[in-house]
Amino acid sequence: xxxxxxxxxxxxxxxxxxxxxxxxxxxxxxxxxxxxxxxxxxxxxxxxxxxxxxxxxxxxxxxxxxxxxxxxxxxxxxxxxxxxxxxxxxxxxxxxxxxxxxxxxxxxxxxxxxxxxxxxxxxxxxxxxxxxxxxxxxxxxxxxxxxxxxxxxxxxxxxxxxxxxxxxxxxxxxxxxxxxxxxxxxxxxxxxxxxxxxxxxxxxxxxxxxxxxxxxxxxxxxxxxxxxxxxxxxxxxxxxxxxxxxxxxxxxxxxx
Numbered sequence: 366x367x368x369x370x371x372x373x374x375x376x377x378x379x380x381x382x383x384x385x386x387x388x389x390x391x392x393x394x395x396x397x398x399x400x401x402x403x404x405x406x407x408x409x410x411x412x413x414x415x416x417x418x419x420x421x422x423x424x425x426x427x428x429x430x431x432x433x434x435x436x437x438x439x440x441x442x443x444x445x446x447x448x449x450x451x452x453x454x455x456x457x458x459x460x461x462x463x464x465x466x467x468x469x470x471x472x473x474x475x476x477x478x479x480x481x482x483x484x485x486x487x488x489x490x491x492x493x494x495x496x497x498x499x500x501x502x503x504x505x506x507x508x509x510x511x512x513x514x515x516x517x518x519x520x521x522x523x524x525x526x527x528x529x530x531x532x533x534x535x536x537x538x539x540x541x542x543x544x545x546x547x548x549x550x551x552x553x554x555x556x557x558x559x560x561x562x563x564x565x566x567x568x569x570x571x572x573x574x575x576x577x578x579x580x581x582x583x584x585x586x587x588x589x590x591x592x593x594x595x596x597x598x599x600x601x602x603x604x605x606x607x608x609x610x611x612x613x614x615x616x617x618x619x620x621x
Contacts, residue, residue: 396473399440400480401433402452404462408437409485412454412462417547417577419447419470445473449547449577451520452483463488463520465546499542499580502588503533504552506569510537511593514554522549522576537590545582549573552591569593 398416402409415427428448429441439452448471452464462485471480500518504511514533518541519526531541533552550573571593580586 396445396475396477397429397440397442398448398450398471398473398478398480399438400450401482402437402439402454402464402485403482404437404454404485408435409433409452409454409462410435410437412437412439412452412485414439414441415451415453416441416443417449417451419449440477443473445475447472450480450483452485453488454485461488462486496542497585498545498582499540499585500548500550500578500588501538501540501585502573503537503590504539504554504571504593505537505590506554506593510535511554511569512537514539514552514593516541517551517553518543518548519551520546520548525549525551540585543580545580547577547579549576550578550588550591552593554593 402412402414410433412433414431414433416429416431418428429443431439431441433439433452450464450471454462456462464483464485471478504514510533512533512535514537515529516531516533516539517526517528518530530543531539533539552571554569556568571591573588573591575588578586578588
């Protein structure tokens with residue numbers, strides 16, 4: 366081998382070694398999300414930031430948290446993946462605020478992904494309604510449709526909503542209008558009249574297997590069938606198989 370060829374081989378080896386060392390030296394802090402929380406056009410300092418794994422169906426625990434600096438900036442170290450960001454701000458002398466939940470996750474591939482401005486709005490305890498936007502599906506138990514079951518939509522299972530959003534029809538179908546965003550859907554059916562032993566009537570509950578579900582503007586997310594279970598039983602969450610009956614809105618879309 367000539368001197369020139371040996372030099373070229375050494376240069377190639379050295380370059381490969383540098384790439385390997387650079388890869389090994391990467392830490393968790395090399396990837397993540399950063400952005401700025403905004404309230405009324407200004408940075409929202411002191412806000413709490415929670416990040417959720419968009420691919421973790423049914424997961425309600427954040428995979429990363431942070432607090433905004435005085436200018437509203439925040440950053441969270443995360444491995445590559447897709448994430449939803451939720452921001453909340455509590456004021457001692459005023460109302461609390463929550464972020465306008467985006468139905469589109471922030472994708473981290475390499476480096477720090479920019480989440481942009483996360484706008485806050487007054488937390489009224491209501492999620493509001495948007496015509497032509499929401500969720501649709503059916504509720505069943507033992508293979509039969511369940512009428513008059515109450516539906517609840519929550520932003521987090523750690524702080525579930527106790528406000529009833531709607532009821533199922535006689536054929537078990539339901540349609541709920543709500544703002545675009547990310548929600549956890551649960552269903553409760555309480556039987557009428559006292560139980561045989563004089564206690565409160567039994568309740569049956571279930572939750573959507575696709576939780577958390579994503580609602581996009583101008584679409585109804587099709588939840589399929591949500592199966593109820595009795596006290597002490599394990600609910601078979603939504604099977605995605607609809608029961609016969611009145612069809613959900615034609616524009617109902619699968620939760621992709």
